[in-house]
Amino acid sequence: MKNEYDVVVIGAGPAGSITAKTAAEKGLSVLLIEKRQEIGDPVRCAEGVSKVWLRKHIEPDHRWICSDVKGSRIYTPDGTMIEMAEEIAGGEVGYVLERKIFDRALAYEASKVGAEVMVKTRATGLIIENGFIKGVKVSHLGESYDIKARIVVGADGVESKVGRWAGIDTSLKPVDIETCAQYLMSGTGIDQDYCYFYLGNEVAPAGYIWIFPKGNDMANVGIGILGNKSGNGKHAIDYLNDFVKDKYPDAKILEVDIGGVPVSGSIDRTIADGLMLVGDSARQSDPITGGGIINAMEAGKIAGEVAYNAISKGDVSTKALNEYEEKWRETIGREINNSLIVKDTFTKFTDRELNSLGHSLEGVNFSSMSLLDLLYALFKANKKLLWDLRVLFKTVVKYELDFEK
């Protein structure tokens, strides 16, 4: 570890590693720090990701791909099933990852192109001079160090402190977070070609239960409920236990994963003088799917490029870093805002309304269906119930947005 770098990235998840890789590839000196001793652990994710978008950032590798998913089956509270099977473009849908290996592979990519990586190294504060962020204070094995940086990138996840230290309020209200629990299970007997989603206020209030195939006879069985529905004696894990007991009483639990997913939609500001926030710390996860990996990598790529541009010009003020702010808002930001409208609409539905939505699609063929196609089909059949979504289809057509991340 040196005492000065062009860029210091805090957090070695997908957002941080892609930022570090992109900046280092451009020739900047980069330090990537991770507070935990192992990158990628503990898992706080359902591990599903779109194939097409993933390939933009890394070549798929069997060492971190657990399964290749061909479609989704969505169940409404009364058991009506809507199947979305993607058969266009050669069966392109999604992978279920092994995050522990995937995240380390991304950090390895960053290290290969010259970024320094330090684990068991936690940011404890920012070095701020006249309101300008000039570096980061870290703790490594209990010793404190000051590290100067021309740009600090906060990629410190849902529990981010970097934004708060820089004066950006990233705190989430209960209605802005899905509180999640997941078991890696063996013996569920699910068809490994599909992801499964169970909707309903009894099983998962203002959220859903997911089952993602993990290869062989394993699966991630998880739940997310909206924070404002949690508590009062029942938390995410209690709902998950009820579901598992009812549905898979004989399956075995091989791992427990828990986490919080920001579903606030985009926050007002993700930059400061000498600082950018990326990924979950910038609340860039998708409010309807909860997916964050691709958005994090997209933001990391933009942040790495903008860091290079800003440092090359000798200006790392918010004026120069605004390029990052504009670019992510024009791309993933628009999709996040649209997803927020969908989230706000769907989390209010009663079970009766969800059932009626499901019935309205009976007999519709979804052989090549994206989430957007599904929403549009729902909208057409239920205009009154889904009237708030009308703006969605206008902006979607205008910007050719892709919901399939």
Add this chain to the structure above:
Amino acid sequence: MVTINVNKFKCGYCGACVSVCPVGALELVETWIEVNDLCTSCGICSKICPVGAIEVKK
């Protein structure tokens, strides 16, 4: 003064509580949660904890 109690045997150190703390009183340090004296006992962390590991002391 410690105002909340985190059951370390239940806690899965996911950091969800840290993200909802309105005053920034919580910190996820490697594999445990630390609370500082900014804590106002508002109880939001206890409400949203996925595993119910946090108890507010009254």
